[in-house]
Amino acid sequence: MSSSSSSQGAASPLAGKSILFVGGGTFGVSAAYHLAERLGLASSKTTITVVDRFESPSPIAASTDLNKIVRSDYSEPMYAKLGVEAMNEWKKDTGIFAGMFQQTGWFLAAQNASIPFIEASAANQAKLGITGVKKVTPAEARQISPSFTGPMDDWQIWWNPWAGWTTSGDALAAMTTAAKKLGVRYVSGDDGWIKKLLYSPDGTCIGAEAENGARHYADVVVVSAGATSARLLDFEGQLQAKGHVVGHIQLTPEETKKYADLKIVDHFEQGILFPPNRDGIVKVATVNFVTNHESQKAPGLSLPRFRQDNPRDDIPRKIEGEIRSWLREFVPDLADRPWAETRICWDTDTQDLHFLIGKHPKHKGLYLATGGSAHGFKFLPIIGKYVADMLESKLEPSLAHTWAWRPGRPRKEKQGPDPHPYPTRDLAEFEDFKPMRASKL
Numbered sequence: 001m002s003s004s005s006s007s008q009g010a011a012s013p014l015a016g017k018s019i020l021f022v023g024g025g026t027f028g029v030s031a032a033y034h035l036a037e038r039l040g041l042a043s044s045k046t047t048i049t050v051v052d053r054f055e056s057p058s059p060i061a062a063s064t065d066l067n068k069i070v071r072s073d074y075s076e077p078m079y080a081k082l083g084v085e086a087m088n089e090w091k092k093d094t095g096i097f098a099g100m101f102q103q104t105g106w107f108l109a110a111q112n113a114s115i116p117f118i119e120a121s122a123a124n125q126a127k128l129g130i131t132g133v134k135k136v137t138p139a140e141a142r143q144i145s146p147s148f149t150g151p152m153d154d155w156q157i158w159w160n161p162w163a164g165w166t167t168s169g170d171a172l173a174a175m176t177t178a179a180k181k182l183g184v185r186y187v188s189g190d191d192g193w194i195k196k197l198l199y200s201p202d203g204t205c206i207g208a209e210a211e212n213g214a215r216h217y218a219d220v221v222v223v224s225a226g227a228t229s230a231r232l233l234d235f236e237g238q239l240q241a242k243g244h245v246v247g248h249i250q251l252t253p254e255e256t257k258k259y260a261d262l263k264i265v266d267h268f269e270q271g272i273l274f275p276p277n278r279d280g281i282v283k284v285a286t287v288n289f290v291t292n293h294e295s296q297k298a299p300g301l302s303l304p305r306f307r308q309d310n311p312r313d314d315i316p317r318k319i320e321g322e323i324r325s326w327l328r329e330f331v332p333d334l335a336d337r338p339w340a341e342t343r344i345c346w347d348t349d350t351q352d353l354h355f356l357i358g359k360h361p362k363h364k365g366l367y368l369a370t371g372g373s374a375h376g377f378k379f380l381p382i383i384g385k386y387v388a389d390m391l392e393s394k395l396e397p398s399l400a401h402t403w404a405w406r407p408g409r410p411r412k413e414k415q416g417p418d419p420h421p422y423p424t425r426d427l428a429e430f431e432d433f434k435p436m437r438a439s440k441l
C-alpha cells in the first residue's frame with residue numbers, strides 16, 4: 001500500500017482546475033493540504049477552496065476534540081499498516097504536528113463480544129513487528145497504572161505501549177493553517193455553510209451554494225462534511241450519523257498529579273477514558289453510539305443533531321449513568337464527579353466501517369471523502385494523500401475498491417470482527433436529553 005507523494009505539477013489531471021472541499025475536517029483539510037503540496041498551486045494554476053460552516057477547528061467537527069487515540073491496532077492489516085504510516089508522522093519532532101502526540105500507551109479491554117476484534121488486532125501488531133503488546137491481568141494493569149483502584153471484574157485486558165493520543169482540535173487547526181500557507185482558500189461562516197450542491201442540466205456537479213445564497217463554483221467538488229454529508233447528497237443508505245456521548249472532568253492541580261499515571265483505556269463495549277491533559281481535564285466517551293432519525297429527510301436515515309442548532313440539548317441521563325457505572329469499575333473516585341463540559345460528538349459510519357473515498361457514480365465532477373466510521377482521525381497526517389490519489393485517478397486498486405461508492409455492501413467476514421458490535425439506540429428513546437441541565441457548551 002502506498003500513496004503518491006511526488007509533486008505532479010502540470011502533469012496532474014488536476015492542474016489548472018478549481019477544486020472545492022465542502023467541509024474542513026480530517027478528510028477535507030488533509031486532502032486540501034496534500035493536494036496543494038503536491039500540485040504547487042501557483043505553478044500549476046490550480047485553486048483549492050475549503051468551505052466550512054465554522055472557522056477551523058469547527059466546533060461541530062468530529063475531529064475537534066481534546067484528544068483522539070492514535071494507534072495501529074486493527075483487525076484488518078490494511079488499516080494496521082496505515083496506522084503505522086500515520087504514527088510515524090505523528091511522532092516526528094518537526095513539522096505540523098510536532099509535540100502533539102503523547103505516547104502514553106493504551107489498554108484495550110472487553111468483557112464479551114469485542115474480544116475477537118482485540119485478539120486479531122494484537123496478532124496484526126506482532127506481524128508488523130510492533131513489540132510490547134501483551135495481554136495483562138487486572139492486577140498487572142494496576143501495576144502499569146496504579147490509579148486503577150476499581151475491581152475490573154471479568155475484564156479481558158491488552159496493553160499496547162506503542163499507542164497514544166494527540167490533541168486533535170489543535171492538530172486540525174494546525175493542518176488548516178499549513179494548508180492556507182500553501183495557498184488553500186478557507187471560507188467559513190455564512191458564506192461557507194453549504195445547504196446544497198449545484199448541478200448543470202446534464203447532472204455534472206458544478207459547485208455548492210451556502211445558506212446565505214453565496215455560490216462556490218468548481219470543476220471538482222468533494223463532499224467532506226463528515227456526519228452532515230448525507231444532508232447534501234443521497235448516499236443511498238451508505239452513511240449513518242452516529243453520536244458519541246462525551247464528558248469532561250476537571251481535576252484540581254493535585255489530582256492532575258495523582259492521576260498522571262493514567263493511560264488511555266478503550267473498553268470496546270463500554271467507553272473510552274483519556275489521561276488528564278495539560279489543563280487537568282479527563283475526557284470520557286461512550287462507545288455505545290446513538291442515532292438521530294428524527295430528521296425524516298429519508299426513511300431510516302440518521303443525521304447529526306448539533307448543540308449549535310439545539311442549544312438546550314443535554315446528554316441522555318441513561319447514557320451518563322452507564323458511563324459513570326463503567327468508571328466505577330476501574331476509577332471509582334472519578335465516577336461521581338460533575339461534568340465540566342458535555343457533548344454529543346457526531347461522526348458518520350458506513351456499513352462496513354471502511355471510509356468512503358471515491359467518485360460519485362452518476363454526477364461528473366462529484367467526489368466523496370467521508371465515512372470516518374469512528375476511526376478516521378488518527379489518519380489526519382496522511383489520509384489526504386490517498387484522497388489526492390483518488391482525485392488524480394491513481395489510487396491503488398485495492399484501496400479504490402474498498403473505499404468506493406458501494407450501497408448495500410455489508411461488512412464482510414474477511415474484514416474480521418466488528419469492534420463495536422452492540423446496536424445503536426436512537427435519541428428519540430431518551431426524552432431527557434432536551435431540555436438542558438446546566439452543562440456548558
Ligand SMILES: Cc1cc2nc3c(=O)[nH]c(=O)nc-3n(C[C@H](O)[C@H](O)[C@H](O)COP(=O)(O)OP(=O)(O)OC[C@H]3O[C@@H](n4cnc5c(N)ncnc54)[C@H](O)[C@@H]3O)c2cc1C
Nearest residue numbers: 023025026027053058062063069194226228372376377378
Ligand atoms: C467522540 C469521538 C471520538 C473519536 N475518537 C477517535 C479516536 O480516538 N481516533 C480516531 O482515529 N478517530 C476517532 N473518531 C473518529 C474521527 O473523529 C472521525 O472519523 C473523523 O474525524 C471524521 O472526519 P471528517 O472529516 O469526515 O468529519 P469532521 O471532522 O466531522 O469534519 C466535517 C467538517 O464539515 C463541516 N461541515 C458540516 N456540515 C457542513 C456544511 N453544511 N457546510 C460546510 N461545512 C460543513 C464541519 O464544520 C466540519 O468541519 C472519534 C469520533 C468521535 C465523534
